[in-house]
Amino acid sequence: MISLRLVSKQWEEFEIRNVSLDIPDGEFFVILGPTGAGKTLLLEIVGGFHYPSSGNIIIKGKDVTNAPPQKRGAGFVYQDYCLFPHMDVFQNIAYGLKARKQGFSVIKDKVNTTAELIGLKELLHRDVETLSGGEKQRVAIARAIIIDPDILLFDEPLGALDARTRDTLLSEIKKLHNETKITTLYVTHNQTEAFMLADRIAVMQKGEIVQVGTPEEIFRNPKSEFVAKFVGVENLYHGVAKISGDICEIDVNGVNFYSSNKHEGNVSASIRPEDIIISPEKFKSSARNVLEGKIKEIRDQGTLIRVCVDCGINVVSYITRQSFMDMQLNIGAKVYLVIKAQNVNLF
Amino acid sequence: MPNTSRFKLARYDPLILFFSIMGAFAIVFIFLPIVIMYITLDTNAFSKTLGNKEVWDGIFLSVSTAAVATVIAIIFGVPLAYVIARKEFPGKSVIQGIIDLPIVVPHTVAGIALLTVFGRHGIIGAPLYEFNVRFVDAVPGIIVAMLFVSAPLLINSAREGFEAVNPKLENVALSLGASRRRMFFTISLPLCLRPIITGAVMSWARAISEFGAIIILVWFPKIATVVIYEAFLHEGIYSSKSIAVLLLTVCLVIFISLRMIIKHTNVKKTHRYHTPGNNRDNL
Numbered sequence: 001m002i003s004l005r006l007v008s009k010q011w012e013e014f015e016i017r018n019v020s021l022d023i024p025d026g027e028f029f030v031i032l033g034p035t036g037a038g039k040t041l042l043l044e045i046v047g048g049f050h051y052p053s054s055g056n057i058i059i060k061g062k063d064v065t066n067a068p069p070q071k072r073g074a075g076f077v078y079q080d081y082c083l084f085p086h087m088d089v090f091q092n093i094a095y096g097l098k099a100r101k102q103g104f105s106v107i108k109d110k111v112n113t114t115a116e117l118i119g120l121k122e123l124l125h126r127d128v129e130t131l132s133g134g135e136k137q138r139v140a141i142a143r144a145i146i147i148d149p150d151i152l153l154f155d156e157p158l159g160a161l162d163a164r165t166r167d168t169l170l171s172e173i174k175k176l177h178n179e180t181k182i183t184t185l186y187v188t189h190n191q192t193e194a195f196m197l198a199d200r201i202a203v204m205q206k207g208e209i210v211q212v213g214t215p216e217e218i219f220r221n222p223k224s225e226f227v228a229k230f231v232g233v234e235n236l237y238h239g240v241a242k243i244s245g246d247i248c249e250i251d252v253n254g255v256n257f258y259s260s261n262k263h264e265g266n267v268s269a270s271i272r273p274e275d276i277i278i279s280p281e282k283f284k285s286s287a288r289n290v291l292e293g294k295i296k297e298i299r300d301q302g303t304l305i306r307v308c309v310d311c312g313i314n315v316v317s318y319i320t321r322q323s324f325m326d327m328q329l330n331i332g333a334k335v336y337l338v339i340k341a342q343n344v345n346l347f
Numbered sequence: 348m349p350n351t352s353r354f355k356l357a358r359y360d361p362l363i364l365f366f367s368i369m370g371a372f373a374i375v376f377i378f379l380p381i382v383i384m385y386i387t388l389d390t391n392a393f394s395k396t397l398g399n400k401e402v403w404d405g406i407f408l409s410v411s412t413a414a415v416a417t418v419i420a421i422i423f424g425v426p427l428a429y430v431i432a433r434k435e436f437p438g439k440s441v442i443q444g445i446i447d448l449p450i451v452v453p454h455t456v457a458g459i460a461l462l463t464v465f466g467r468h469g470i471i472g473a474p475l476y477e478f479n480v481r482f483v484d485a486v487p488g489i490i491v492a493m494l495f496v497s498a499p500l501l502i503n504s505a506r507e508g509f510e511a512v513n514p515k516l517e518n519v520a521l522s523l524g525a526s527r528r529r530m531f532f533t534i535s536l537p538l539c540l541r542p543i544i545t546g547a548v549m550s551w552a553r554a555i556s557e558f559g560a561i562i563i564l565v566w567f568p569k570i571a572t573v574v575i576y577e578a579f580l581h582e583g584i585y586s587s588k589s590i591a592v593l594l595l596t597v598c599l600v601i602f603i604s605l606r607m608i609i610k611h612t613n614v615k616k617t618h619r620y621h622t623p624g625n626n627r628d629n630l
Contacts, residue, residue, distance in 0.1 A: 002621075044518070047518070047522055048521070048522075049518045049521075057568075068521065068527075069522050070522070070523035070524050070525060070526060070527075072522070073524075074522055075522060075523070076519055076522040078515055078520065080515070082513065082515045082516050082518075082519050084516060084519075084520075084534060085538070086537050086538060091374045095523050095525070096523035096524050096525075099523055099524040099525040099526075100522075100524055140519075143523065144522075144523075147523055147524060153522075176368055254480065267472075339550070340488065
């Protein structure tokens with residue numbers, strides 16, 4: 001269990017304010033936020049490279065607020081790998097064991113086992129400068145986990161990698177966590193990474209935690225406009241809500257929505273594009289919202305097609321290439337949008 | 348279209364071409380006097396110099412005292428360089444200014460300042476005199492003067508070296524359980540070895556070349572530069588030139604072999620964290 005209690009710190013142009021978090025053993029916890037939100041500073045405070053100006057850090061029941069980094073049992077993985085350039089792969093991975101004064105045969109065994117786990121077996125005697133980005137990051141991860149850390153700290157570990165390597169490493173990190181169950185604190189500005197890896201996510205804005213929840217909660221029910229915009233909700237509206245029976249009716253510039261969230265008065269509403277069904281004909285559905293509109297814009301985004309429909313307000317939806325072809329949609333065409341009330345999120 | 352020489356010429360950057368011509372004058376200015384000194388050497392005078400024990404004693408004294416001064420500079424200068432490179436503290440720029448002071452102080456002024464402190468009645472010289480340690484007209488005086496003028500070269504080179512070592516590497520080492528001491532000796536120091544060695548060689552060479560500060564404190568025993576100066580005063584340019592050539596040759600041999608050793612030993616280039624350098628291969 002890692003606990004942060006009202007941790008504050010200002011360092012250069014970065015600041016964190018009254019951050020409190022509880023991360024249970026074995027959890028994969030992601031801190032998501034834009035550049036400059038103070039995510040790395042928070043991570044380095046947990047790692048012990050900075051000391052907080054106020055607040056406490058508790059790791060496994062011990063208050064480590066003023067403990068030096070070498071006493072915290074926290075493995076650290078940086079975005080730019082930070083391999084020791086004057087050592088080969090083997091020596092890099094073995095560093096933590098040598099620092100613990102382990103015997104050579106123990107070190108050799110453990111390095112081999114770890115290298116096998118991470119897929120580095122063939123590279124052990126390579127010079128680190130000759131490795132690719134993905135290989136370097138594997139070495140950095142191997143080096144961190146070989147010491148059996150109580151916590152693993154990742155600082156944007158996939159940020160410097162190309163898209164394909166990122167995808168492979170992403171699933172490997174997930175797999176590694178499932179196997180080792182090391183409590184993990186992972187910092188990123190990438191929503192996809194956060195969504196795929198996290199047991200829980202904390203969204204950080206200007207040094208403060210603005211929302212904590214499961215990926216589902218964060219992505220489906222953002223509690224503020226900032227979170228909604230940051231996690232990529234394109235359909236964001238302001239309207240007036242009133243509850244009628246077991247449903248809530250929201251008036252957005254004359255267009256009516258129904259939501260299963262219950263709010264009264266001025267509200268913001270968000271709808272995720274992938275929760276909107278497009279149909280050229282009106283069809284029977286249990287969904288409460290059926291809007292009629294004209295296609296205003298079609299943008300090919302590779303795997304998905306982004307369609308913007310004018311229903312009095314602009315609504316964005318993503319559909320697959322296949323259904324786009326099937327429906328033969330064109331700009332100006334009349335379509336119906338079908339949205340379930342539970343997918344209209346109010347805050 | 349054939350690749351005519353006219354087009355080939357257009358590949359060259361005229362600015363770089365102009366700057367290179369200007370730069371060539373600087374190189375000639377530095378190198379010409381040294382080459383001419385070798386060319387106009389009187390071989391008879393030179394062979395006489397080779398058999399002169401006083402000359403060899405002076406050269407040996409210069410080379411060895413400079414080496415001692417450099418070792419002392421390493422022992423005290425490297426820790427100082429690390430602190431300056433890593434920590435922000437009030438008065439840091441003042442400390443940096445003090446380190447650079449010997450570079451701007453005229454050497455005779457430095458000699459007089461040192462004599463005031465290390466002389467028979469000086470604040471350091473007087474108590475040490477009680478223990479029979481003398482600085483005036485004694486080897487310790489030579490070392491003190493050499494250390495004063497040469498230490499900044501080593502300290503600055505080591506500081507720049509430590510600044511180029513990514514502090515995140517040190518963070519990682521600590522997080523892996525290394526003590527601060529272990530971190531320094533396995534990460535920071537090995538990655539800074541090249542700038543420290545380069546700084547030490549520069550500092551050693553600077554110490555050998557010192558004259559002004561030393562003669563204020565020590566005339567006897569005579570270091571090489573004093574032997575040359577004396578020969579110039581008493582016997583003139585020809586005699587002093589052959590000693591000068593000898594000293595220069597000895598220094599160049601040591602200097603070049605040290606550079607070769609640095610180049611061929613497995614001392615890695617300092618790892619810069621803002622890497623890739625851009626290679627301009629035009630011209």
